[in-house]
Amino acid sequence: MLQNNYVIDKKLETKINIADFTTLNFKVKQNAVACLFFECKGQQNSDTQINIELDESASCELYGFFKNKNKKTSLITNVIHRGDKSKCNQDFRFVNKKGTSSFEGKITIPKNVIKCESHMMNRNILLDNESDAFSKPELDINNDDVICTHGCTIGSLDDEHLFYLQSRGYTYEEAVEMLIEAFAHIRTQEHI
Amino acid sequence: MLELKNIKIKIQNKEVIKGLNLNIKQGEIHALIGPNGSGKTTLANAIIGKETYETSGSIKLNNNDLSLLNVTDRAKAGLFMTFQTPPSIPGITNFNLVNNFPKSSDILKLLSKYKKDMLKLQLGQCWNQRNFNEGASGGERKKNELLQLLQSNPKIVILDELDTGLDVDALKIILKIINEHKSKYGWLVISHSSKVLKNLNPNYVHILQNGKINETGGADLLDRIEEKGFHNATK
Numbered sequence: 001m002l003q004n005n006y007v008i009d010k011k012l013e014t015k016i017n018i019a020d021f022t023t024l025n026f027k028v029k030q031n032a033v034a035c036l037f038f039e040c041k042g043q044q045n046s047d048t049q050i051n052i053e054l055d056e057s058a059s060c061e062l063y064g065f066f067k068n069k070n071k072k073t074s075l076i077t078n079v080i081h082r083g084d085k086s087k088c089n090q091d092f093r094f095v096n097k098k099g100t101s102s103f104e105g106k107i108t109i110p111k112n113v114i115k116c117e118s119h120m121m122n123r124n125i126l127l128d129n130e131s132d133a134f135s136k137p138e139l140d141i142n143n144d145d146v147i148c149t150h151g152c153t154i155g156s157l158d159d160e161h162l163f164y165l166q167s168r169g170y171t172y173e174e175a176v177e178m179l180i181e182a183f184a185h186i187r188t189q190e191h192i
Numbered sequence: 193m194l195e196l197k198n199i200k201i202k203i204q205n206k207e208v209i210k211g212l213n214l215n216i217k218q219g220e221i222h223a224l225i226g227p228n229g230s231g232k233t234t235l236a237n238a239i240i241g242k243e244t245y246e247t248s249g250s251i252k253l254n255n256n257d258l259s260l261l262n263v264t265d266r267a268k269a270g271l272f273m274t275f276q277t278p279p280s281i282p283g284i285t286n287f288n289l290v291n292n293f294p295k296s297s298d299i300l301k302l303l304s305k306y307k308k309d310m311l312k313l314q315l316g317q318c319w320n321q322r323n324f325n326e327g328a329s330g331g332e333r334k335k336n337e338l339l340q341l342l343q344s345n346p347k348i349v350i351l352d353e354l355d356t357g358l359d360v361d362a363l364k365i366i367l368k369i370i371n372e373h374k375s376k377y378g379w380l381v382i383s384h385s386s387k388v389l390k391n392l393n394p395n396y397v398h399i400l401q402n403g404k405i406n407e408t409g410g411a412d413l414l415d416r417i418e419e420k421g422f423h424n425a426t427k
Contacts (some may be wrong), residue, residue: 125215161279164266166267167267167272171264172262172264185283191290
């Protein structure tokens, strides 16, 4: 398993398969912009830590969508705002079918770093009783002059939506697939 | 067409519909009217196959028994319901949900019909790209239900609380469309408002009270209800 280090001077938009890495380090330099999409290919369990360091006025968007069928995906994100006015938005979504997701996210803003904005969201859908989701969104904020949010949701697909789609002639399986795709798409529509 | 015999519905062991019979033929509009909580929506959901209800009795469409079919198969057999409160589904666009065309069909022809129907319903082009009913008003949601109806080819249409959230102009448009398509389908129109039902000039009016149809009559029954209220109209 590999560790990979990225230094972003200007702009980077890329898709990364976390199954290939145990640790990913990103340093987003002053005024640089990073847009990172994460996925997890293959049937193997994965365990990855993503470390992000943001210099002054750096901006980073982190998105992940993972389908866990008979596997476990563990993800740790560690975002440190090193410079003033740096921005970060994290949105990680998991759909588990006989699978497990584990998300631990931490945003750190030191006392002397101000005017930062950082958001972290983790959403999980469990498709059956044999699935689990663990979520630990954490903030370590050391001054008042910042905008920060964090949250997590764990639930199942909406029965009303399933009933509605079936009443339109979609099979149960098609309706489930549509709602999972919709769950994945909200992410991109909200932020891009 | 649709034949309901001795329908009984229980929800969490409470009997909501207590033995109901109804026959709807093509081209007929049946108005089902009753006070709040009388079981109108429950009946509609049960007809299209809501599985969390305990439903007994027989539901036949053109002599085919639908009782054992699931929601999807009943829809495919020809039942279409417009929902009282259609949900909003983020992540699926209005266009994608409505346009579930079979692969063999003539897509250009269907798209052209879809566009015409959107114009009729006064839904703008940006409607297609918006998430399904997200941020939509009650009236827009009802128009979206009608738009879906016009793209499908059912045998029986159930309109659950047609007028919820509709302004006068939108109601006019929808009533016009229903009247245009009256002869194509059999209709079960559910409402607690006799005024809206009068505009449809129904062939039959049924009053649902305490889980049973207490009275069946022609459109004139609506006048009696307006004048005397549900309770006295059935005496």
